[in-house]
Amino acid sequence: MSEKIIILDFGSQYTQLIARRVRELNVYCEIHPYNKIPNFDSTVKGLILSGSPCSVREVKAPDVDLRGLKGKMPILGVCYGAQLIAHKAGNEVVASKIREYGRARLKEIHATNKLMKEITPFSQVWMSHGDTIAGLSEEFEILASTETVNVAAYKVKKEETYGIQFHPEVTHSLEGKTILRNFVVHICGCSQDWTPDAFIETTIKELKEKIGNDRVVLGLSGGVDSSVAAVLIHRAIKDKLACIFVDNGLLRKNEFEDVLASYKNMGLNVKGVDAREQFYTALKGLIDPEDKRKAIGKTFIDVFDAEAHKISDVKWLGQGTIYPDVIESVSVKGPSATIKSHHNVGGLPDKMKLKVVEPLNTLFKDEVRIVGKTLGIEDIILQRHPFPGPGLAIRILGDITKEKVGILQEVDHIFINGLKEKGHYKNVWQAGAILLPIKSVGVMGDERTYENVVALRAVTSTDGMTADWAHLPYDFLADISNEIINKVKGVNRVVYDISSKPPATIEWE
Numbered sequence: 240m241s242e243k244i245i246i247l248d249f250g251s252q253y254t255q256l257i258a259r260r261v262r263e264l265n266v267y268c269e270i271h272p273y274n275k276i277p278n279f280d281s282t283v284k285g286l287i288l289s290g291s292p293c294s295v296r297e298v299k300a301p302d303v304d305l306r307g308l309k310g311k312m313p314i315l316g317v318c319y320g321a322q323l324i325a326h327k328a329g330n331e332v333v334a335s336k337i338r339e340y341g342r343a344r345l346k347e348i349h350a351t352n353k354l355m356k357e358i359t360p361f362s363q364v365w366m367s368h369g370d371t372i373a374g375l376s377e378e379f380e381i382l383a384s385t386e387t388v389n390v391a392a393y394k395v396k397k398e399e400t401y402g403i404q405f406h407p408e409v410t411h412s413l414e415g416k417t418i419l420r421n422f423v424v425h426i427c428g429c430s431q432d433w434t435p436d437a438f439i440e441t442t443i444k445e446l447k448e449k450i451g452n453d454r455v456v457l458g459l460s461g462g463v464d465s466s467v468a469a470v471l472i473h474r475a476i477k478d479k480l481a482c483i484f485v486d487n488g489l490l491r492k493n494e495f496e497d498v499l500a501s502y503k504n505m506g507l508n509v510k511g512v513d514a515r516e517q518f519y520t521a522l523k524g525l526i527d528p529e530d531k532r533k534a535i536g537k538t539f540i541d542v543f544d545a546e547a548h549k550i551s552d553v554k555w556l557g558q559g560t561i562y563p564d565v566i567e568s569v570s571v572k573g574p575s576a577t578i579k580s581h582h583n584v585g586g587l588p589d590k591m592k593l594k595v596v597e598p599l600n601t602l603f604k605d606e607v608r609i610v611g612k613t614l615g616i617e618d619i620i621l622q623r624h625p626f627p628g629p630g631l632a633i634r635i636l637g638d639i640t641k642e643k644v645g646i647l648q649e650v651d652h653i654f655i656n657g658l659k660e661k662g663h664y665k666n667v668w669q670a671g672a673i674l675l676p677i678k679s680v681g682v683m684g685d686e687r688t689y690e691n692v693v694a695l696r697a698v699t700s701t702d703g704m705t706a707d708w709a710h711l712p713y714d715f716l717a718d719i720s721n722e723i724i725n726k727v728k729g730v731n732r733v734v735y736d737i738s739s740k741p742p743a744t745i746e747w748e
């Protein structure tokens with residue numbers, strides 16, 4: 240990496256957004272916790288201090304020693320970051336009389352300052368703070384104010400150190416991206432050469448150097464991340480990459496055959512493994528969702544390990560891990576309780592005693608898609624909704640049988656195909672069907688029926704952390720419901736899940 244920006248995270252909910260915005264400017268950046276400062280070698284062109292839910296007035300406020308950096312490289316403090324720099328220089332930070340949250344407009348902008356270049360008078364910015372910088376000493380100059388805060392943006396006169404009280408990373412700050420560009424391009428001097436093509440080129444070169452003549456094994460899941468990782472590694476080492484795609488019997492209808500065919504089409508050296516019976520046996524009688532996840536994770540590791548051992552001389556395990564999985568998040572409120580254990584196969588590298596290669600571990604999901612597109616991967620793989628590792632097993636409430644999987648696959652197929660046909664698929668973040676452990680009475684023709692209930696779930700979201708139920712048209716839902724009840728034997732009632740996350744989750748288990 241020839242140049243980068245470091246973001247020190249003080250626990251703000253927006254830290255990842257800052258990183259995304261900087262990367263959208265084709266400048267590579269990394270997030271590090273405030274209490275684990277990385278090595279600042281010559282590739283680091285600037286530093287951004289994030290916001291925080293804390294107050295600098297608290298005794299145990301997160302702090303960072305900037306002595307070695309301040310004045311030596313450009314620094315931008317955002318919200319808490321700005322307050323921290325001001326506070327450490329002896330300026331007063333006080334509790335605001337009213338907590339300022341929402342839109343504000345910048346005035347008295349120093350348009351000649353590099354940070355404020357091209358920012359228009361009364362530009363809308365997004366505020367979210369309880370503390371205010373009460374005043375600044377002589378060494379500081381104010382670059383902008385708002386109706387309610389005098390210090391909306393400042394500069395330390397003899398340094399390239401800046402602070403802004405508002406959040407440039409959220410879209411409600413209409414010229415926030417210009418401010419970030421001013422900082423990373425005009426102040427830090429970054430050359431904006433971190434493009435998908437450049438990423439692909441350097442990654443392939445690095446993979447070649449790292450792997451040499453060794454062989455790599457990689458588990459494909461049909462999802463975006465493992466597919467893009469595989470294509471990148473394949474570009475680097477060709478058929479020394481062996482891919483394994485396991486049919487765990489919990490995939491969508493036809494998924495195994497379709498996806499396997501498209502992998503082969505892409506030129507990947509891939510082996511499909513039918514392990515359905517092994518998974519059904521491992522799941523037999525299990526009801527608790529976490530027990531199911533554990534059984535599936537363990538069976539996957541066993542199947543994968545056995546297959547990998549059939550390939551000689553494997554030294555590396557390729558994985559599609561992405562950046563949000565590896566960012567060490569700053570927990571200011573203590574470690575959060577595990578709600579669901581999503582890391583299905585975390586034990587794989589340990590068990591296999593292989594070195595791990597993760598070419599996407601610096602990318603966000605949307606960046607993985609862009610890289611995949613640049614690599615020429617088909618949209619049917621890139622635009623696919625996320626699908627959980629344990630598959631339909633966590634969408635069948637209660638115990639798993641082959642018959643139940645069969646029913647759910649049919650229902651899910653009708654729903655997903657309907658979404659695609661009617662143009663809703665792209666506007667929905669994730670969708671699927673859930674087989675409920677209850678039966679209900681119905682009437683078909685002249686006969687009373689007593690059969691399964693299925694729930695349909697479709698959500699909108701950006702990252703799965705929060706989600707809203709998708710407001711699909713009633714007519715569409717009515718047609719899908721009719722089609723399911725008419726075509727899928729064993730189902731006589733369809734309901735639509737209208738819960739948001741939180742407090743519900745996306746999956747039912």
Ligand code: XMP
Binds near residue numbers: 625669740
């Ligand atoms: P929840 O249900 O927690 O889901 O709102 C958030 C996202 O995570 C997916 N999910 C999983 N993915 N293994 C996975 O690989 C799991 O055990 C698992 N559980 C939930 C879910 O599909 C959604 O995209």
